[in-house]
Amino acid sequence: MDWYLPVIWAGLIGTAVALYVILDGFDLGIGILFPFAHTERERDQMMRSVAPFWDGNETWLVLGGGGLWVAFPGAYAVIMPALYIPVIVMLLALVFRGVAFEFRTISRSKTWLNGAFSGGSALAAFAQGVILGGLIQGIPVKDGAYAGGALTWATPFAVLCGLAMIAGYGLLGACWLVMKTEGAVAARARRQARALLGAVLFFMAAVSIWTPLSEPRIAERWFALPNFLFLWPVPVVTALVAYGLWRGLETGREVAPFLAAIALFLLGYLGLVISNFPYLVPPSLTIWDTAAAAASQIFMLLGTLFLLPMILGYVVFVYWLFRGKTREGESYH
Amino acid sequence: MDVDSLLLSRLQFAFTITFHIIFPTFTIGLSAYIATLGVLWLRTGDERYRRLMRFWTRIFAVSFAMGVVSGIVMSYEFGTNWSRFSAAVGNVVGPLIGYEVLTAFFLEATFLGVLLFGFGRVPPWLSVLSAAIVALGTTMSAFWILSANSWMQTPAGYALRDGVAYPTDWLAVIFNPSFPYRFAHMVNAAYLTTGFVVLAVGARFMLAGRHVDEARTMLRMAIGLTAILAPLQLLIGDRHGLNTLAHQPIKIAAIEAHWDGSKPGDFHVFAWPDQNAERNALEISIPRGASLILTHDPNGLFPGLTSVPPSDRPPVAIVFFAFRIMLAAGLFMIAAALYGAFLWWRGALFETRWYLRVMAHCWWIGFVAVIAGWVTTESGRQPWIVQGLLRTADASSPVAGGSVALTLALFVIAYAVVFSFGIYYINRLIGQGPADAATKTVAPLGGASPIAAAQSD
Numbered sequence: 001m002d003w004y005l006p007v008i009w010a011g012l013i014g015t016a017v018a019l020y021v022i023l024d025g026f027d028l029g030i031g032i033l034f035p036f037a038h039t040e041r042e043r044d045q046m047m048r049s050v051a052p053f054w055d056g057n058e059t060w061l062v063l064g065g066g067g068l069w070v071a072f073p074g075a076y077a078v079i080m081p082a083l084y085i086p087v088i089v090m091l092l093a094l095v096f097r098g099v100a101f102e103f104r105t106i107s108r109s110k111t112w113l114n115g116a117f118s119g120g121s122a123l124a125a126f127a128q129g130v131i132l133g134g135l136i137q138g139i140p141v142k143d144g145a146y147a148g149g150a151l152t153w154a155t156p157f158a159v160l161c162g163l164a165m166i167a168g169y170g171l172l173g174a175c176w177l178v179m180k181t182e183g184a185v186a187a188r189a190r191r192q193a194r195a196l197l198g199a200v201l202f203f204m205a206a207v208s209i210w211t212p213l214s215e216p217r218i219a220e221r222w223f224a225l226p227n228f229l230f231l232w233p234v235p236v237v238t239a240l241v242a243y244g245l246w247r248g249l250e251t252g253r254e255v256a257p258f259l260a261a262i263a264l265f266l267l268g269y270l271g272l273v274i275s276n277f278p279y280l281v282p283p284s285l286t287i288w289d290t291a292a293a294a295a296s297q298i299f300m301l302l303g304t305l306f307l308l309p310m311i312l313g314y315v316v317f318v319y320w321l322f323r324g325k326t327r328e329g330e331s332y333h
Numbered sequence: 334m335d336v337d338s339l340l341l342s343r344l345q346f347a348f349t350i351t352f353h354i355i356f357p358t359f360t361i362g363l364s365a366y367i368a369t370l371g372v373l374w375l376r377t378g379d380e381r382y383r384r385l386m387r388f389w390t391r392i393f394a395v396s397f398a399m400g401v402v403s404g405i406v407m408s409y410e411f412g413t414n415w416s417r418f419s420a421a422v423g424n425v426v427g428p429l430i431g432y433e434v435l436t437a438f439f440l441e442a443t444f445l446g447v448l449l450f451g452f453g454r455v456p457p458w459l460s461v462l463s464a465a466i467v468a469l470g471t472t473m474s475a476f477w478i479l480s481a482n483s484w485m486q487t488p489a490g491y492a493l494r495d496g497v498a499y500p501t502d503w504l505a506v507i508f509n510p511s512f513p514y515r516f517a518h519m520v521n522a523a524y525l526t527t528g529f530v531v532l533a534v535g536a537r538f539m540l541a542g543r544h545v546d547e548a549r550t551m552l553r554m555a556i557g558l559t560a561i562l563a564p565l566q567l568l569i570g571d572r573h574g575l576n577t578l579a580h581q582p583i584k585i586a587a588i589e590a591h592w593d594g595s596k597p598g599d600f601h602v603f604a605w606p607d608q609n610a611e612r613n614a615l616e617i618s619i620p621r622g623a624s625l626i627l628t629h630d631p632n633g634l635f636p637g638l639t640s641v642p643p644s645d646r647p648p649v650a651i652v653f654f655a656f657r658i659m660l661a662a663g664l665f666m667i668a669a670a671l672y673g674a675f676l677w678w679r680g681a682l683f684e685t686r687w688y689l690r691v692m693a694h695c696w697w698i699g700f701v702a703v704i705a706g707w708v709t710t711e712s713g714r715q716p717w718i719v720q721g722l723l724r725t726a727d728a729s730s731p732v733a734g735g736s737v738a739l740t741l742a743l744f745v746i747a748y749a750v751v752f753s754f755g756i757y758y759i760n761r762l763i764g765q766g767p768a769d770a771a772t773k774t775v776a777p778l779g780g781a782s783p784i785a786a787a788q789s790d
Binding site: 051052053055056058059061062063065066067068069070071073074076077078079080081084085087088089091092094095096098099101102103106107144145146147149150292293295296299300303304307308311314315318321322 | 394395397398399401402403404405406408409411412413416417419420423424425427428430431432433434435436438439440441442443444445446447449450451454455499500501503730731732733735736739740743744747748751754755758761762
């Protein structure tokens with residue numbers, strides 16, 4: 001029980017984080033693409049395409065953070081102080097973009113709120129990338145507590161991951177717009193998606209080359225036999241999905257690019273899991289080192305197994321309810 | 334761990350949670366009000382209720398957004414600033430917060446989308462059902478968060494090993510001794526607070542002669558609610574206080590600025606507690622008033638502050654004054670609600686302009702009471718973060734003081750901007766009024782929906 005409970009929880013939290021990254025990813029992406037829209041009507045259209053969803057999407061972030069605390073308090077108590085500044089910056093950026101979203105529907109002058117929405121979205125994406133980079137490059141730990149300084153996380157690699165996240169969310173947002181809007185907004189999003197796909201592939205390649213070179217444990221995980229025999233399909237499938245995404249954009253498909261972008265994200269995520277499992281705080285603390293008491297994990301697991309399908313059910317219901325295209329000039333609220 | 338980091342973390346948490354609690358307080362009450370309006374609309378078919386429902390739903394959306402984003406901050410601060418707290422009691426408090434997210438947060442956030450954007454796209458019963466689900470979600474949120482907070486006040490159902498708390502009995506953890514009182518007190522406070530906001534808006538429209546039908550409805554509903562709940566709150570507060578006396582007597586001693594437990598306690602209407610001299614520098618008191626309230630006996634004794642060493646005492650002045658601000662706001666609300674009910678009974682509620690004018694300006698009164706109440710109970714628990722189990726000084730993160738100073742400054746600036754804009758926009762929405770909101774045509778978002786086609790708004 002002490003062995004598999006943390007594994008189940010790692011799977012659940014991993015799922016919550018993946019859902020967060022995809023769901024909030026596309027609505028943060030809308031913010032990242034916001035400055036490139038030409039008119040306020042276009043911006044309205046972009047915002048309306050995500051308006052019914054964003055509150056719910058962001059809730060997965062609370063589940064990610066809260067879930068980490070519930071299931072792995074030892075990791076939560078190390079990661080949060082270690083990445084103190086990027087975490088707080090991310091939260092503040094989310095505050096700004098979230099309220100700008102709601103205020104913008106009421107306000108007459110939109111310039112400042114557009115800036116807060118797009119700036120907040122881009123900054124939140126960047127900070128999330130920095131957090132990811134900070135985790136991958138390892139956190140110094142002593143006696144189960146964070147032992148680094150205030151800026152230990154600030155490395156070129158973390159900055160690279162931050163930029164990668166902006167490009168990735170931008171790609172998800174652009175593909176969402178291709179699927180959910182029409183007219184000039186959709187046409188521009190299609191062009192942006194192509195450029196962003198190039199950027200995302202560049203960043204994925206950079207991270208894939210950088211991490212095995214700087215972290216021997218990651219190189220060993222991927223290239224030692226027999227691992228390599230099982231793992232070589234991961235980059236191959238990634239390349240195929242990227243090609244499919246590009247073809248979908250070229251041939252005027254509307255839904256396929258968004259699904260391919262999600263697949264691309266999940267493959268990148270899978271790559272990171274392969275590189276780092278079972279470490280929650282690389283390179284020292286595993287999921288078993290940091291797990292909560294079994295009684296706590298079981299208590300929470302019972303509720304989660306019962307409630308998570310319900311949550312997923314009503315999330316699907318809401319997406320189904322607001323399916324179809326958002327046209328230009330429709331009224332709102 | 335330097336002292337600066339601890340103090341700054343405390344300030345940051347106090348600031349961010351004070352900002353946060355404003356919005357849940359309002360949205361717990363408002364969601365229940367919106368659901369009530371929806372049910373009345375379905376039952377009577379009266380368009381006035383529908384217009385009011387739409388009007389308040391838009392205000393709800395803005396408040397809820399501010400609540401969501403400031404709430405996400407809270408769930409991360411336990412780790413960023415209070416990592417040793419998270420590690421020591423995460424086994425117990427973590428799941429309570431986890432259940433809050435699972436049972437409540439998702440319910441609210443998801444169905445708010447249906448409530449906000451579903452008008453004209455889903456049938457009326459589904460809009461009203463969504464309103465009821467959102468209201469249920471906000472109340473369940475309060476349930477879990479207050480359970481977690483109450484456990485920090487009156488921990489139960491756990492065992493301590495090597496400084497880490499392990500759960501032994503989940504029912505005892507959730508329904509810990511102070512939880513029922515705190516939960517009742519807070520939910521009632523939320524309804525009262527919202528009642529006074531609705532009352533203020535109704536009074537504002539009545540005075541301006543705009544949306545008079547809706548204004549009458551709001552005034553009647555708000556007076557009807559607050560005239561019952563305001564006096565009830567005094568009763569719940571009294572029971573809550575007696576519960577605190579049983580479990581956290583030093584908090585009560587601080588509330589009453591009662592130093593010497595060998596004598597009956599006076600009720601100090603005003604006092605200037607001197608923490609170092611262990612007495613009050615100035616007192617205006619009702620002799621034996623505190624003993625009468627707390628023990629129902631003028632000669633009754635209850636523990637004084639000097640019964641514990643100075644290092645175990647909370648900051649008396651903060652607790653003392655915060656409690657009196659809450660009490661004063663509460664007594665004002667009782668008087669205002671009962672006088673409103675009296676005017677209604679005399680048939681003069683809509684014509685008594687001075688009363689409406691005062692009430693139109695008192696929308697904030699409940700918020701002041703709620704914040705003062707939380708300052709009382711949280712400061713009164715000090716120096717403990719978990720009463721008797723973990724000291725606040727032993728709970729903070731190994732984070733540099735400079736980092737916390739930076740983020741605290743950022744929070745203050747960011748929240749000041751967000752709050753000013755929030756108040757401005759909510760005021761704008763109120764200024765537009767319900768009729769305006771209703772005359773706006775609500776076109777379905779995507780033409781393909783068969784429900785939307787069948788349902789012309």
